[in-house]
Amino acid sequence: xxxxxxxxxxxxxxxxxxxxxxxxxxxxxxxxxxxxxxxxxxxxxxxxxxxxxxxxxxxxxxxxxxxxxxxxxxxxxxxxxxxxxxxxxxxxxxxxxxxxxxxxxxxxxxxxxxxxxxxxxxxxxxxxxxxxxxxxxxxxxxxxxxxxxxxxxxxxxxxxxxxxxxxxxxxxxxxxxxxxxxxxxxxxxxxxxxxxxxxxxxxxxxxxxxxxxxxxxxxxxxxxxxxxxxxxxxxxxxxxxxxxxxxxxxxxxxxxxxxxxxxxxxxxxxxxxxxxxxxxxxxxxxxxxxxxxxxxxxxxxxxxxxxxxxxxxxxxxxxxxxxxxxxxxxxxxxxxxxxxxxxxxxxxxxxxx
Amino acid sequence: xxxxxxxxxxxxxxxxxxxxxxxxxxxxxxxxxxxxxxxxxxxxxxxxxxxxxxxxxxxxxxxxxxxxxxxxxxxxxxxxxxxxxxxxxxxxxxxxxxxxxxxxxxxxxxxxxxxxxxxxxxxxxxxxxxxxxxxxxxxxxxxxxxxxxxxxxxxxxxxxxxxxxxxxxxxxxxxxxxxxxxxxxxxxxxxxxxxxxxxxxxxxxxxxxxxxxxxxxxxxxxxxxxxxxxxxxxxxxxxxxxxxxxxxxxxxxxxxxxxxxxxxxxxxxxxxxxxxxxxxxxxxxxxxxxxxxxxxxxxxxxxxxxxxxxxxxxxxxxxxxxxxxxxxxxxxxxxxxxxxxxxxxxxxxx
Numbered sequence: 002x003x004x005x006x007x008x009x010x011x012x013x014x015x016x017x018x019x020x021x022x023x024x025x026x027x028x029x030x031x032x033x034x035x036x037x038x039x040x041x042x043x044x045x046x047x048x049x050x051x052x053x054x055x056x057x058x059x060x061x062x063x064x065x066x067x068x069x070x071x072x073x074x075x076x077x078x079x080x081x082x083x084x085x086x087x088x089x090x091x092x093x094x095x096x097x098x099x100x101x102x103x104x105x106x107x108x109x110x111x112x113x114x115x116x117x118x119x120x121x122x123x124x125x126x127x128x129x130x131x132x133x134x135x136x137x138x139x140x141x142x143x144x145x146x147x148x149x150x151x152x153x154x155x156x157x158x159x160x161x162x163x164x165x166x167x168x169x170x171x172x173x174x175x176x177x178x179x180x181x182x183x184x185x186x187x188x189x190x191x192x193x194x195x196x197x198x199x200x201x202x203x204x205x206x207x208x209x210x211x212x213x214x215x216x217x218x219x220x221x222x223x224x225x226x227x228x229x230x231x232x233x234x235x236x237x238x239x240x241x242x243x244x245x246x247x248x249x250x251x252x253x254x255x256x257x258x259x260x261x262x263x264x265x266x267x268x269x270x271x272x273x274x275x276x277x278x279x280x281x282x283x284x285x286x287x288x289x290x291x292x293x294x295x296x297x298x299x300x301x302x303x304x305x306x307x308x309x310x311x312x313x314x315x316x317x318x319x320x321x322x323x324x325x326x327x328x329x330x331x332x333x334x335x336x337x338x339x340x341x342x343x344x345x346x347x348x349x350x351x352x353x354x
Numbered sequence: 355x356x357x358x359x360x361x362x363x364x365x366x367x368x369x370x371x372x373x374x375x376x377x378x379x380x381x382x383x384x385x386x387x388x389x390x391x392x393x394x395x396x397x398x399x400x401x402x403x404x405x406x407x408x409x410x411x412x413x414x415x416x417x418x419x420x421x422x423x424x425x426x427x428x429x430x431x432x433x434x435x436x437x438x439x440x441x442x443x444x445x446x447x448x449x450x451x452x453x454x455x456x457x458x459x460x461x462x463x464x465x466x467x468x469x470x471x472x473x474x475x476x477x478x479x480x481x482x483x484x485x486x487x488x489x490x491x492x493x494x495x496x497x498x499x500x501x502x503x504x505x506x507x508x509x510x511x512x513x514x515x516x517x518x519x520x521x522x523x524x525x526x527x528x529x530x531x532x533x534x535x536x537x538x539x540x541x542x543x544x545x546x547x548x549x550x551x552x553x554x555x556x557x558x559x560x561x562x563x564x565x566x567x568x569x570x571x572x573x574x575x576x577x578x579x580x581x582x583x584x585x586x587x588x589x590x591x592x593x594x595x596x597x598x599x600x601x602x603x604x605x606x607x608x609x610x611x612x613x614x615x616x617x618x619x620x621x622x623x624x625x626x627x628x629x630x631x632x633x634x635x636x637x638x639x640x641x642x643x644x645x646x647x648x649x650x651x652x653x654x655x656x657x658x659x660x661x662x663x664x665x666x667x668x669x670x671x672x673x674x675x676x677x678x679x680x681x682x683x684x685x686x687x688x689x690x691x692x693x694x695x696x697x698x699x700x701x702x703x704x
Contacts, residue, residue: 142680147494148633151620152676159669166663265665270617276498286495318509318612325503329485332495 036283040298044305051309058312065191069184069259071304072193073098073252077271078278078296079197079204080248083241085279086208088221088288089139089146091242094249095271096157097131101253103161106170106263109179117179121254128250129243131157136242140235146242154272158265165265172261183258193255197297200248205293213237221288277324278303281331303327384630384682385642392649399656406656409536417529417538417606419651421446421599421615423644424544425622426629427551428592430643433626434555435585436568436635437486437493439592443618444504445478447611449600451508454517454610464524472597478504479593483586501619509612517610525608540602547595552640560584568635624671625650628678650674 051058077094084091101124108120131153138149172180185192208214220227220234228234257263276286282299284291303324310320400407425442432439449471456467478500485496530539555561567574567581575581604610629646631638653674654667 138676138680142676142683144679144683145633148627148679149676151623152672152679154620155624155668155672155675157672159666159672162663162665163669273498273501277502280495280498286492316510316513318513319506321502322506322510325499325501325506328499328502329496332491332499333485333489336489336491 037292037295037298040282040295040302044298044302047302047305047309051312055312058309061189063308065186065189067305067308068194069191070308071301072191072197073256073259074271074274074278074300074304075194075197075297076200076248076252076255077275078282078300079201079293080245081275081279082282082284082291082293082296083204083208083217084146084245085276085284085286086221086288086291087217087238087241088224089238089241090150090276090286091132091135091146091245091249092150092272092276093131093135093153093157094245094252094275095268096154096161097128097246097249098253098256098268098271099265100131100157100161100164101128101250102257102263102267103165103170103265105254105257106174107164109175110170113176115176117176117182117258120179121251124254124257125247125250128253129247131250132243132246133239135246136239139242140239146238158269162265168264170263175257175261179258180261183255183260193259196251196255200251201293201297208293217241218289221285221290223289274303274324275300277328280328283331283335285335286332299331385639385645388628388630388642388645388649388678392645392652395649395652395656399652403656403659406659411655411659413531413536413538415651415655416541418655419647420538420540420544420606421603421618422621422625422651423647424547424595424599424602425592425618426625426643426647427548427640428588428595429622429626430629430631430638430640431551431555431564432493432585432588432592433623433631433633434564434568434635434638435588436571437585437588438497438623438633439479439482439493439589440497440619440623441478441482441500441504442592442596442622443615444501444508445475445593445596446600446603446615446618447613448478448504448508448511449475449597450604450610450614451512451612453600453604455511457520457610458517464521468601471601472594475597475600476590476594479590479596480586482593483589486589487582487586505612505616508614512610512612514612518608520605520608520610525605528602528605548640548644555640564588565636568637570636621650621671624675628674630678633679646678 048058057063077098081091081094104127105120105124108115108123135146135150135153138153139146142149182192187195208217216227216232216237219230219232220237224234253268256267260267278300279291279296280286280299281302282291282295282297284296284299306323306327307317307320310317310323405411425446429439429442452474453467453471456462456470457464460467462470482493482497482500485491485500486493528538528540531537532539532542553561555564563574563579563584566577566579567584571581599615603614607614625647626638626643627633627646628650629638629640629643631643650671653670657667657670658664
């Protein structure tokens with residue numbers, strides 16, 4: 002592998018001209034860092050205001066609830082980031098989560114003695130299979146993932162309902178060791194959140210430091226150019242959907258462990274929250290830009306808004322409206338930043354020339 | 355970069371142009387295919403499902419389809435230009451809860467409220483339009499944002515209460531059939547609106563411009579099409595139609611609620627794509643979309659009558675959508691492959 006190849010794949014995000022992006026690399030990276038920083042600041046301000054209003058918001062129980070509440074969304078947002086970075090989207094994650102959660106319950110009903118690691122692996126594999134269905138159909142149909150995953154959103158959810166046929170699975174049907182997984186803490190931190198942290202760290206490291214991870218950005222920036230430069234675009238996109246499915250499967254198992262009570266509606270409508278978390282976290286909806294860390298922070302921010310509105314005694318009906326306004330603000334901010342960067346880079350390359 | 359990584363490119367390009375050549379014919383026949391599918395579905399359902407071919411069922415089937423059909427009209431035009439509006443169901447919800455709140459507390463006449471609600475819809479659409487065309491943001495992201503925002507506001511307006519005490523003559527009027535038939539009166543305005551949208555799309559310069567900007571926005575701009583202004587008004591039209599759908603929804607179920615029409619946006623997009631409109635923009639016909647809406651309605655209604663769980667029916671919606679994009683492409687691929695093989699043998703034969 003030649004040196005130039007690595008630098009092509011290694012280049013961060015969203016800057017059109019190769020010459021401009023080489024000189025603007027530090028700047029772009031700084032902007033990305035700013036995005037994560039600004040999310041942290043927003044999160045800090047939100048927590049501060051809420052705590053000033055009611056100091057129990059920073060109590061250990063409240064923080065534990067918060068971490069528990071955002072873990073599943075964080076895992077899904079990490080998977081969604083891998084997909085969106087390649088200029089695709091996976092709308093079926095909520096349905097995969099629901100299907101896997103119900104399947105996990107059914108597994109314990111059918112074989113009560115199943116150890117929980119087996120259930121975990123089964124769930125992840127089932128999720129990966131659903132993801133492979135998405136990836137395979139996208140490869141065959143050669144239409145945007147939006148269409149295919151919209152179709153499988155319905156199809157997977159329908160399978161879930163058909164299978165469940167109105168029945169509900171209760172916590173009593175599942176082994177206690179499994180349910181403990183959903184609520185246990187390790188050094189005061191919920192196990193669920195630790196799992197989410199591991200997922201974010203692994204996905205973030207992969208996207209940042211692996212050649213194939215960098216190639217995902219290249220695919221999202223300009224698929225045609227990525228293909229011409231020898232990146233196996235089809236294979237990478239397929240793999241990304243399998244990964245997103247597997248993570249949705251993992252989230253499904255954890256959902257079952259956390260809530261215990263399952264019906265076929267679990268995770269309905271979650272897909273839009275996940276996309277919202279990624280977009281708020283600075284992942285550009287048309288690919289090529291954004292990080293898993295940003296998306297994870299976006300997920301934490303969205304969850305925190307929900308609980309702090311409750312503490313601030315603001316009508317919970319405002320929550321969704323605030324989330325919507327936040328999405329619009331985030332994409333607006335991205336647009337302003339992109340225009341400024343482009344202007345600055347143009348100025349710089351004109352100077353060089 | 356080494357040269358051998360570049361060599362695979364030409365065959366790919368060759369395949370693509372072969373596919374593009376078959377593209378027009380495959381989509382041109384899609385209208386016919388979807389109408390044929392609709393006729394077949396009606397025939398099979400009439401023969402196999404008891405109570406399907408009754409006037410009463412036809413009345414309910416058509417009434418159920420009114421909101422979907424309404425929303426699919428502007429959505430078709432928007433997708434043809436290469437944009438999308440995912441906030442439609444939330445706009446219906448917000449219009450519905452505003453109608454409820456005004457009726458509950460403002461003391462205005464219902465006629466005036468109806469006008470205000472449609473204006474509100476247009477305003478909501480204009481907000482989408484400003485974000486997309488004024489600020490140049492991707493409509494997919496903007497309307498996911500307003501999907502959440504408008505739904506949230508619709509709960510803010512009405513909370514979790516339902517307003518149900520609308521005058522009985524109004525609620526009866528929207529479900530009444532045309533005298534002597536079992537076709538609901540409401541089908542008439544829907545068809546009129548479909549006619550308007552169809553004429554605009556297929557028979558006016560503005561309609562041609564929509565295809566032009568869907569195929570290549572930049573080229574359309576250079577050809578003198580005011581892309582931003584046209585798209586803005588499309589989003590306004592989408593909002594206004596959502597206002598109408600909100601009125602219908604509220605009166606038909608005699609209930610204004612914050613969660614009215616939740617999730618309908620995905621069904622609308624499904625119906626439009628099933629009707630042969632390309633998600634890339636630039637392709638599709640309104641007739642196909644109307645047939646797509648009816649096909650979706652007939653299949654779901656027939657299976658429901660055959661006692662399939664209503665929620666499991668989403669398998670059908672999903673499968674129809676996937677089949678509608680996978681099948682034409684597969685056919686196109688096979689055709690292109692056969693064509694190439696024929697050319698190949700012609701070249702090598704002598």
